[in-house]
Structures are given as structure tokens and as C-alpha cells.
Amino acid sequence: MLHQLGILYANKGEVDQAIALYNQSLEINERIGNVQGIAATLHQLAIIYTNKGEVDQAIALFNQSLEIDERIGNVQGIAGTLHELRILYANKGEVDQAIALFNQSLEIFERIGYIKSQADALHSLANIYAKKGEVEKALALYNQSLEINDRTDNVQGKAATLYCLGHIYAKKGEIKEAIALFNQSLEIDERIGNVQGIAGTLHELRILYANKGEVDQAIALFNQSLEIDERIGNVQGIAGTLHELRILYANKGEVDQAIALFNQSLEIDERIGNVQGIAGTLHELRILYANKGEVDQAIALYNLSLEISQRIGAVRTQTMTLRRLGDLAQQQGEYTKAISYLQPASEILQRLQSPHAESVSASLDRIIRNS
Structure with missing residues (x-):
């Protein structure tokens, strides 16, 4: 008892x-x-x-x-x-x-x-060898585990091992083989309704397709992943997927689509109180607006990001934002405002003994002399 x-x-x-x-x-x-x-x-x-x-x-x-x-x-x-x-x-x-x-x-x-336990142990042992970088040993153990799982019809174990094999082939640069293994794992997870397994495999596949430059295929996989996260109410997963999806659109030059996704992600982060996520999204958004030439919008977002980074004590983000605001003010000929941003940035960088301290200090001295 x-x-x-x-x-x-x-x-x-x-x-x-x-x-x-x-x-x-x-x-x-x-x-x-x-x-x-x-x-x-x-x-x-x-x-x-x-x-x-x-x-x-x-x-x-x-x-x-x-x-x-x-x-x-x-x-x-x-x-x-x-x-x-x-x-x-x-x-x-x-x-x-x-x-x-x-x-x-x-x-x-x-x-x-204990055949199933044997397969699990082989799988776990393979994970250790994979982390050690002993790839051939890991592959041999994964394949032993896979053979047992096939023999005992342990489909969940088979899916997990195929996923790990896909990882290894991706790291080896054998992308075609990796994609085939991930797709086999995905087919099993879809058949048995393993939603987490599906989401994880889609994540790996979309990275492979993005790295191959097959952006449209990667976007399709991101949208599949997004649909799953929305169905199961995985809010953090949705935010993460939107983050990666918006970067793909930004890299494609589809800036308005990227901005729409950034704003969706921002709304989620605000709802769940993910302050660091908000700061990161604002950082990306302000770069997009700056690149579009919408300087006033970019400055507004920089100031919002500055307020958040000061509130949560993110000193490096705060410094980076101050520096960027100083550069924008200087470009607009607003030297007094530029000094008001660069002065605290310089002080923080010196306190942190940052290698960037010298360049910011030099910029500040140049503005003071010319203003």
C-alpha cells in the first residue's frame, strides 16, 4: 500500500x-x-x-x-x-x-x-552511434531494428526507424534516398493516425525541398503541416510554421505575402504571450518594410521592438535595434535623433566588451563632428 x-x-x-x-x-x-x-x-x-x-x-x-x-x-x-x-x-x-x-x-x-524490446534497444543504440558520428554503425543497427519491426508488424516502430534513417541519409547528402525514407515513414504515420509523427516528417521534408531550391514543393508541405497544427490546436507549431513559411516567401521576393504571414504569426504570439517570438517577428517585419522603402513603417516597428526588448531585458536585441534606428535617422539627415540612438548603443556595447563597440563609437563621433 x-x-x-x-x-x-x-x-x-x-x-x-x-x-x-x-x-x-x-x-x-x-x-x-x-x-x-x-x-x-x-x-x-x-x-x-x-x-x-x-x-x-x-x-x-x-x-x-x-x-x-x-x-x-x-x-x-x-x-x-x-x-x-x-x-x-x-x-x-x-x-x-x-x-x-x-x-x-x-x-x-x-x-x-522480448523481440519488440530488442528492436527498441537497437533503435536507441543506433541513435547513440548517430550522435557519435559513427554513421555506418548507426545504419547497421537501424536496419536490424527495421528488420525486426517488419517481422513483428510493429508499424509505429518501423515509421520511427525510417524517419531516423532519413535523417542520416539527409546528413550524408543523399537527398533522394532521404526523401524516399521520409515518405515511407510519412505513409505509415498517416495510415495509423500518428499526427506528431506526420508533423515531424513534414518538417524534415520541407527543409530538404527548400534546400534543393524546390520552393513551391516546400511551401505545399508547410501548408500541410500548418493544416495539421490548426486541426490539433498546436498554437506554437502554427507560429513556428508561419515563421518558416514567411521566410520562404520573403526569399522568393513575394514580400506582401511574407508580411501577411508575419502579421498572422505576430497575432498568435501576442495571444499566447510569447514576447520573444513577438520581438523576433517585429525584427523580420521591419527589415521587409525597410527593404520596400517604407521607412516610416520600419521605424515604427523598430520602436515597438525596442520597447519590448527593453522590457524583457534582451540587451543584444536592444542594442541592435538602437543601432539600426541610428542608421535610419542618419540617412534621413536627423543627426540629433541618430545621436540619441547611437549613444546608448555605444555605451551598452562597450559595457559588453563587444567587437562592434568600436565601429558604433566611430559612427557616433563622425555624426557629432558633421552635425
């Missing part, structure tokens, strides 16, 4: 209460010699310490649990604990230790016939 209560409190996020209950359960299990109960409770305690970010404490508890499970031959417990430990070591950057634990897990899964 104490153990089960601990799980309930842990799920509620009441961590201290959960730890107290687990420790009570642990004390009773030790007193009555229930070693399987001790191992299970140590495992749960380790998960809590993992979530708290106390990694060394978590590893110590997992190892205590592992030692008991190995002693009593609890193969499922061993496999579960090795799974948690290998993730911790991978996150700590101790990759060789993580790989050793993955291989231990694989040996256990093969021995007890």
Missing part, C-alpha cells in the same frame, strides 16, 4: 511525500526480507531522483536495485533498470558506459525472447 501510494503521489508531482512513502515501504520490506519489494521500491526512488535532476543519487539507487534483481534472477527488473541507467549515462555524455548497458539489455532481450 505504501509503495502504491508513493506512485500516486509521484504521479501528482508531490515528490517529497512520495519519497517519504517509498522510504517507509523500503523499511518494512527490509524488516521482513522482501527482496523483490526492496528492488522495486529502490527503482521507483531512483526514478524520482532522476526527475529531480539528482543523477548520481539516481544511479546509486538503480545500481542497488539492479544488484538485487541479478541476485534473485528477476530478468524483467534487470532489463527495466538497465534501460533507465543507459538513458542516464547517455544524457551525462558517458556514451561508452551507455553503449555497454544497451548491449547488456540486448543480450537479455534476445535470451528471454
Whole structure:
């Protein structure tokens, strides 16, 4: 009961209460010699310490649990604990230790016939080798995982592995192969209704098509992604997609379309209170207006961005905006106004010991001499 209560409190996020209950359960299990109960409770305690970010404490508890499970031959417990430990070591950057634990897990899964778990472990191990840059090793492991998923008809696992393979081929510059793999993954995700998988794969495909210069195909994929995000109410996803879509239109020279998308994105960021998103969008918008020659509109947006960056303490954005406002004022012959912008920009850059401090200071001195 104490153990089960601990799980309930842990799920509620009441961590201290959960730890107290687990420790009570642990004390009773030790007193009555229930070693399987001790191992299970140590495992749960380790998960809590993992979530708290106390990694060394978590590893110590997992190892205590592992030692008991190995002693009593609890193969499922061993496999579960090795799974948690290998993730911790991978996150700590101790990759060789993580790989050793993955291989231990694989040996256990093969021995007890846990085929799906074996495929998952191969997939995770491939991820580690991919991050290490050992591409051929990663490819071999992904293909082993794919073969098992094909054999066991694990379509979700297959889609995930095809997606990762697509990533690797994209990085290798084998774009045609990458697109084929992403499309296979996409077809499965659409068939099983895995909306997050669809969105992620569309994201990768649109980047590949944009980089290939096939902008219209990239835009079509962005719009597909946008439709999904709107359907599932993923507001942040919508804002992100609009951001990338507007850049494509801007690069195509379709400035009015880009501005319309910027304004849509701005409306979302204002609604959800994403101040950094607002600042970034205003930055892009003011550049577009400046390039269109609509200087007054650009200046209005620069001033709005300046107010936001000052409010949230984004010093570098503030400095960049002051500098740009100073340049615009100088171009219009408004030297006093230019000085009022460049003076604080120069002071901030000097305080930050920025390499740009000298050039802004020189511009300021030039304006003062000529005004």
C-alpha cells in the first residue's frame, strides 16, 4: 500500500511525500526480507531522483536495485533498470558506459525472447552511434531494428526507424534516398493516425525541398503541416510554421505575402504571450518594410521592438535595434535623433566588451563632428 501510494503521489508531482512513502515501504520490506519489494521500491526512488535532476543519487539507487534483481534472477527488473541507467549515462555524455548497458539489455532481450524490446534497444543504440558520428554503425543497427519491426508488424516502430534513417541519409547528402525514407515513414504515420509523427516528417521534408531550391514543393508541405497544427490546436507549431513559411516567401521576393504571414504569426504570439517570438517577428517585419522603402513603417516597428526588448531585458536585441534606428535617422539627415540612438548603443556595447563597440563609437563621433 505504501509503495502504491508513493506512485500516486509521484504521479501528482508531490515528490517529497512520495519519497517519504517509498522510504517507509523500503523499511518494512527490509524488516521482513522482501527482496523483490526492496528492488522495486529502490527503482521507483531512483526514478524520482532522476526527475529531480539528482543523477548520481539516481544511479546509486538503480545500481542497488539492479544488484538485487541479478541476485534473485528477476530478468524483467534487470532489463527495466538497465534501460533507465543507459538513458542516464547517455544524457551525462558517458556514451561508452551507455553503449555497454544497451548491449547488456540486448543480450537479455534476445535470451528471454522480448523481440519488440530488442528492436527498441537497437533503435536507441543506433541513435547513440548517430550522435557519435559513427554513421555506418548507426545504419547497421537501424536496419536490424527495421528488420525486426517488419517481422513483428510493429508499424509505429518501423515509421520511427525510417524517419531516423532519413535523417542520416539527409546528413550524408543523399537527398533522394532521404526523401524516399521520409515518405515511407510519412505513409505509415498517416495510415495509423500518428499526427506528431506526420508533423515531424513534414518538417524534415520541407527543409530538404527548400534546400534543393524546390520552393513551391516546400511551401505545399508547410501548408500541410500548418493544416495539421490548426486541426490539433498546436498554437506554437502554427507560429513556428508561419515563421518558416514567411521566410520562404520573403526569399522568393513575394514580400506582401511574407508580411501577411508575419502579421498572422505576430497575432498568435501576442495571444499566447510569447514576447520573444513577438520581438523576433517585429525584427523580420521591419527589415521587409525597410527593404520596400517604407521607412516610416520600419521605424515604427523598430520602436515597438525596442520597447519590448527593453522590457524583457534582451540587451543584444536592444542594442541592435538602437543601432539600426541610428542608421535610419542618419540617412534621413536627423543627426540629433541618430545621436540619441547611437549613444546608448555605444555605451551598452562597450559595457559588453563587444567587437562592434568600436565601429558604433566611430559612427557616433563622425555624426557629432558633421552635425
